[in-house]
Amino acid sequence: MTFSFEAEVIYWRGPSPFFYAPLPAAEAEEVRRLSRLVTYGWGMIPVEVTIKGVVFTTAMFAKDGTYYLPLKAAVRKKTDVTAGDTIAVEMILQPAQR
Known part of the structure; x- marks a missing residue:
């Protein structure tokens, strides 16, 4: 599943x-709906992400009613x-590696 959205970067x-x-x-609601299919445990959701042409992999987690990338x-x-920057994000949910 592919997602495209804009988000404001926060420092936690x-x-x-x-x-x-x-x-x-x-987008958070749709990820929540699909989470059981892709999580590898502890609610972590593996994704491939593209921001300004840079592609990387990471895992999101649920917090405060959304997911943090x-x-x-x-x-x-x-x-x-x-x-504080607003970024355009292309994100693909990845299957869990079990």
Whole structure:
């Protein structure tokens, strides 16, 4: 399943500080519906993501009624993305590797 959306990058200062792109409500609901088919445990959802032409893999997690898409430091550096930026995201859910 492929998703295209825009999201504002946030910086989360939790126990493990990191940058994320929270999914918009409609996309989060669709991921939630499909989550049982693709999760590899603990609610983690594997995805392939493209931002500004940079393709990478990661895993999203559910929090505060949405899913948080982690933005790796190497990706943020290549795309010049930081907190507060609105980014266009192309995302493909990946099957769980069991």
